[in-house]
Amino acid sequence: MKPKNTTAQVGTSLWLHCNATGSPKPKISWGKEEPGGDKLDKEHFMQHKNGTLYIKDIRPKDDGKYYCIAANSGNWQTVAITLKVTGKTF
DSSP states (O other): OOOOOEEEETTOOEEEOOOOOOSSOOEEEEEESSTTOBOOOTTTEEEOTTSOEEEOSOOGGGOEEEEEEEEOSSOEEEEEEEEEEESOOO
């Protein structure tokens, strides 16, 4: 399943899904603004073993481009998703 561009409101939470198949099974990681870019704050972003990224209590600064990176010893692929944050700014 490829992640899709999405919109979320400030203060809500969001699940971004990304998975990959291959042998050996690819490891999925997430970055922001560029592949392998900003490390995501583990208090605000939680990555689950299945590749899903959970963003809790969305903030205006969460707006931007996210990258799902799937890699194993033989290959790697990157998929980009744009998150548009709407609502009040505090």
